[in-house]
Amino acid sequence: MNRINTLFLFTLLAAVGLTACSGLPQGTVCTVNCTVSGNATLSVTLQSKPLTPPPSTNLLSYNLTVGGATLTPATGNPINIPGPFTFDLTRLQSDSAFLGSVTLPSGTYTTLTLSLSGAEVTYCTVTAGVPGCTAGTVTQVSGGASAPVITFPNGGLVVTSSQQAGISVYFDMGGTLTVANQAISGINLTNGNLTTINLGPTHTSGLTSSQLDYLEDVTGNVTVNGNVVTIKTATYGSITATADSNTYYSPNCNLTGIGDGTNTINCVQNNQVASIDAILNADGTIELISYDPISAANTTNNDWIEGEVTYTPTNLAQFSIVANDADVSSTGSLLPSSFPIGSPVVVNLATGANAAIFGVDTQGLTVPADYTNFIGTLPATVLLPGQAVAVHVTSYSSTAGIVVTADAVELRFSRVAGTSATGGNNSSFSYSSNSLPPYFGFTNVNQLVELTSGTPPSTNSTYYDGITTQTNITSGLTYSVRALYFGQFDAFPFVAAKVRQNQ
Numbered sequence: 001m002n003r004i005n006t007l008f009l010f011t012l013l014a015a016v017g018l019t020a021c022s023g024l025p026q027g028t029v030c031t032v033n034c035t036v037s038g039n040a041t042l043s044v045t046l047q048s049k050p051l052t053p054p055p056s057t058n059l060l061s062y063n064l065t066v067g068g069a070t071l072t073p074a075t076g077n078p079i080n081i082p083g084p085f086t087f088d089l090t091r092l093q094s095d096s097a098f099l100g101s102v103t104l105p106s107g108t109y110t111t112l113t114l115s116l117s118g119a120e121v122t123y124c125t126v127t128a129g130v131p132g133c134t135a136g137t138v139t140q141v142s143g144g145a146s147a148p149v150i151t152f153p154n155g156g157l158v159v160t161s162s163q164q165a166g167i168s169v170y171f172d173m174g175g176t177l178t179v180a181n182q183a184i185s186g187i188n189l190t191n192g193n194l195t196t197i198n199l200g201p202t203h204t205s206g207l208t209s210s211q212l213d214y215l216e217d218v219t220g221n222v223t224v225n226g227n228v229v230t231i232k233t234a235t236y237g238s239i240t241a242t243a244d245s246n247t248y249y250s251p252n253c254n255l256t257g258i259g260d261g262t263n264t265i266n267c268v269q270n271n272q273v274a275s276i277d278a279i280l281n282a283d284g285t286i287e288l289i290s291y292d293p294i295s296a297a298n299t300t301n302n303d304w305i306e307g308e309v310t311y312t313p314t315n316l317a318q319f320s321i322v323a324n325d326a327d328v329s330s331t332g333s334l335l336p337s338s339f340p341i342g343s344p345v346v347v348n349l350a351t352g353a354n355a356a357i358f359g360v361d362t363q364g365l366t367v368p369a370d371y372t373n374f375i376g377t378l379p380a381t382v383l384l385p386g387q388a389v390a391v392h393v394t395s396y397s398s399t400a401g402i403v404v405t406a407d408a409v410e411l412r413f414s415r416v417a418g419t420s421a422t423g424g425n426n427s428s429f430s431y432s433s434n435s436l437p438p439y440f441g442f443t444n445v446n447q448l449v450e451l452t453s454g455t456p457p458s459t460n461s462t463y464y465d466g467i468t469t470q471t472n473i474t475s476g477l478t479y480s481v482r483a484l485y486f487g488q489f490d491a492f493p494f495v496a497a498k499v500r501q502n503q
Contacts, residue, residue: 040160040161042165043165043166043199043280044167045167045212045280046099046168046169047500050173050478053432056179058125058438059173060124060308060322062089063089063121064088064119067116068114069099071109079102083115086236094482094500096213110156111150112149116145122138122344123182125182133311133439143188148189150196171193172193175191206468212280213280215279216498217497218276219327220327222293227265229241234327235338244287246289248290249267250290250292269297274293303334304391305323306326310344313383320344320347323339356409358376358382358410359375359409362484364452365484365497366451385440393405412484416481416485417502418432418436418479420432421446424472449496462498463497466500478502480499481499483498
């Protein structure tokens with residue numbers, strides 16, 4: 001497979017629509033008309049299975065480095081998908097990430113082997129009914145290198161000449177962890193807790209039959225050429241997507257100092273930090289469906305760290321997060337080039353003339369009227385455990401743990417999994433509060449998840465995976481969301497950008 005650079009840059013792909021010779025489904029061995037020749041293409045994405053509700057521990061980060069992958073055919077030479085790339089699997093409870101696309105000889109493939117350089121899990125313990133981690137309990141546990149093997153069912157994965165195929169690796173986080181009394185004592189990456197999901201027309205989602213998968217909340221530094229937008233991430237390379245007449249541009253495009261005041265491709269500027277959502281199409285192109293600038297074009301300091309608030313803040317000018325993403329300036333960065341995802345970070349708010357400003361990255365979703373409570377010059381005590389925030393870093397020290405100063409704090413999207421207490425309607429469903437991670441501190445009241453029914457490009461809309469629409473949400477099943485979290489007593493505790501029904 002061609003690569004833009006050795007950091008494993010995302011490319012425009014030729015993939016999807018997995019079928020087998022003679023029209024057989026994925027995972028079926030061809031038994032008639034099996035003389036095949038020429039090449040096929042295969043694209044591989046990654047997603048993670050959340051802990052079974054209610055979770056046995058409070059998982060804050062699951063940092064996994066994938067060195068590459070190898071497809072083994074029934075006959076012939078193995079096919080390699082090179083790396084490395086690093087993901088926080090807690091984000092992939094609701095989202096999908098791209099692992100690679102390869103051109104390969106048509107035929108039967110028996111196994112997919114992942115080369116895992118290691119893993120690091122960050123967790124905490126809590127007191128029941130009390131929001132936030134118990135003081136001083138945020139802990140990290142590491143796991144060594146491994147090469148787990150996924151065996152394709154029913155004799156193998158069959159692809160034929162000129163076929164476009166797609167699979168997603170489904171990583172069961174809980175199955176790899178040893179947990180007792182909320183504490184994680186070990187990570188076993190060889191347990192075989194990986195399976196594959198068939199992508200394409202047979203996979204239930206809000207996508208059309210000609211689309212493979214969502215690639216979501218890809219955040220990093222921007223390069224734009226015409227209507228082609230490239231996002232360079234800190235830990236998993238770059239993705240290049242093409243904007244069209246259906247691309248949605250977030251309200252941040254109209255903020256002074258960030259966008260240009262237009263909801264058009266002109267909002268996209270070189271050296272911005274932005275988040276994009278994209279779709280991998282069946283014809284191999286990547287379609288830009290949402291563009292959300294987080295900061296203005298700035299070549300001197302576009303350092304951001306994103307993470308989850310872990311403790312209930314008690315200091316007006318300080319709070320703590322566990323980092324699950326970062327954006328590193330292309331020049332003059334204050335952050336290490338290989339930022340340690342999963343690390344605890346102490347954030348001090350800038351004061352004086354450059355006092356920290358809070359904001360909410362609504363992305364045009366339906367938010368509660370009181371979302372403005374998180375906008376302006378505010379104390380750290382407005383923040384809640386379980387909220388995800390991005391902070392703009394103006395100073396960085398790692399002498400005694402990571403300590404930063406920030407002049408901007410942006411409320412962003414938490415990843416949460418739980419059991420639905422109600423079915424979905426056109427605007428919402430509810431979580432059973434006792435199925436959610438205990439560090440939220442929920443009382444025994446169902447928690448509403450607000451859904452947005454928009455029509456891009458004029459208005460944004462919630463995405464769906466595992467179901468086609470919000471009305472397919474069923475009481476008693478497990479759902480993961482990527483959502484803004486406003487607090488358990490808010491009219492809209494969660495505002496979902498994505499809902500996934502878990503397998």
